[in-house]
Amino acid sequence: MNNIYDNFINNKSLDGIEPNNNDPISSSILKLSLALKNKHPFHDAILEANLVKAEHEDNNILAIFFITWAQLLWKENKIPDAYALINRCKTLWQDIDNEVKAQVHIIEGLLASKKGDKKTREQLGLEALDLLPISSDRRPNACLSYCYFMAQQGKGEVIKDHIKYLTKLPKEIISVSMIALIQFTDCISTGRIKESLKWHHIIEKDLKVLDVYSFAKKNYKTHIVMLKVMQGDWDIDASIDDADNAFHSARTIRALLARCPSMGLKLAKEYMSEYLLKENAFNGIGIESYNLLRAELSKGNAQAANRILELRHNRGNYHYLDSFFQSRIELLNKNYKQAKEYFKSSLIEAKKYNALGRLDFEIRMSCEIPLGKLLELFEQSTEVIKSQSSKNKIKSHEHELKGLDRIIGESNQMRTIKETVQNFSKLDIPVIITGETGTGKEVIAQALHELSDRHNKPFVAVNCGAIADSLLESDLYGHHKGAFTGATHTHKGYFETASDGTLFLDEIGTITPRLQISLLRVLETGEFRPIGDEKTRRAKCRILFATNADLEKDVEQGRFRKDLYFRLRRLELNLLPLRDRPSDIIPLADHFLNIGRNPEEHAYMNSKLQNILLNYSWPGNIRELQNSIENMRLLNSDKLTYLEDDIDLKIATSKDVVEPMQKSVLQESLVQPPMLSNNIVFGNTMIRKEQSIKVLFEKHTILTRAEISKALGLTPKTVTSYLKKLCEEKFIQKIMPSKSPKSHYFQKT
Known part of the structure; x- marks a missing residue:
């Protein structure tokens, strides 16, 4: 059995395994694993992974490859790429072991959590544990991660059996301090102050546990501050001059406890702005993540609070005390009956999770609730009835715009776009939408779909630039069982899942020549063939395309097929950048x-x-x-x-405007290497570095190895391999004015 598989199953490090040159997948796994520990350059590991042919005789190894790659992308916040790899793992589902499946669930849960979807993270964490037997060496860490996540939400009552399991494990596997950290986290999250002191005492005896589990170190510091506040340290000025994030977040809470809502709101907004923590108000689960919501309510801003709850819930971020915040919103809106029902629900949930202390703490921070109204709510809730749970969808005054209403703008160009969308929507043939990044190409695609006769059918959007080349063909067309190593069952591609609806292919300019040929066949014949299947299928969906690239220029330079380009241009919608249609900015x-x-x-x-x-x-x-x-x-x-x-x-x-060069590029470069513009923006897909280097040469013509390395964040060794390849393709040539390597540079041919 492969050493990587053995170490994975036994939850051991892969560091000591020697790379096997005859097994590129395994070698790539080792480098990805090292990159996760910051022992190998991230860009190099991702580049090599993308160049490896995604096939292996052992599907478990192939899945571990995808998992490790996805985990590294998660760490670097490359979420779309990581999801594509997780989806590839699922095509191997019938032929991989439960331990590997469990890790797929765990990584997918981390991805969901990063987007704010805590509900999915919780569900996938539990599914991972269900796959891992008690005897599995991977179960302790999986259980530990799940329990800590649940404790952060104050759901310790749900994980009691899991805590018992962890407690029975040998101390060298799960220490007493780690168990105490989970219990302490739950106590703070539920407002059980006295009990938290016991666990705090145990942790303080072994603070090394915070170094082993670095993910908990920052949270622990915040919880210590929260403990002091819950114990009565409400002095607002005590932390005003402290720059530490944990103390900074406590300032809002102290202001609200001191019944100073204006100061509380001001501090909450300063905290978000100064520490770039705006997303924490929507994605976070700690006590401090509710600061902006609390402050808005205390200041009487019901609509702003409702908006924050909407954004949290839209992302899948629910908490059992959300019904308390909704009760406060209804009180501000003078909907007293509804407020009473929500308050009852919050009381039910607080009792269920042993979190009455937390509810009491939240009530103390509710500056806008008059004492008389609060007593009335308590009196009417003595006989608690089961009503709306904290996961009820909150009211929204926002109605999703459809069709032409999606397209906001009063400029002549946008009026023309609306007319064109109206006309194109009925033609049921492909349309290409062009324009810079952020101009609203997907909005136009959705409008075309909603105005068409297919409006009741699926709308499937695919970002071709966010999926690895080695995966995109299978994702688009699907594959037949046994088509390649790892294809253990038939997989439907996007052309089939779109069915009779609309398939929107964004960033079409990034696809490989091979895919360009197959896509041209689909457009010409209306047929496609899943990988490994002998039979062709009919493409029933309408296809819409979008790109921010200059395809005409790409055709001239041989990067995009001319015949495909002319096929795409039959119906074209070009969206001007916002700076060229200023009358649309204010609307x-x-x-x-x-x-x-x-x-x-x-x-x-x-x-x-x-x-x-x-x-x-x-x-x-x-x-x-x-x-x-x-x-x-x-x-x-x-x-x-x-x-x-x-x-x-x-x-x-x-001053930001760059004047045209007066000297020739070559003459200027011999005097001083050309400087790269600071505002060059590359796609967030790390698998397209070769294309990014080409873009640099298109823009600057002459570049040094060091400049490319700095611009793209690649190591000089990696850049060298790319430059060698581009020289072989005669896309660039190497210029050596002298024997000194420092004088060497590369010029586009």
């Missing part, structure tokens, strides 16, 4: 500013703020505008009129 900003608000509470921007928006170049287009407006709303939720000081934009000045 879009107004739309983003009022999403989720009651119609009678429309928000406005003063003329100076509007001028700032109009004079900004918006390099990120609509996506950047939306993020900027959303951030402005979160930091100024108590307003209905927004001023110029409420938004934070780095306005480009005339």
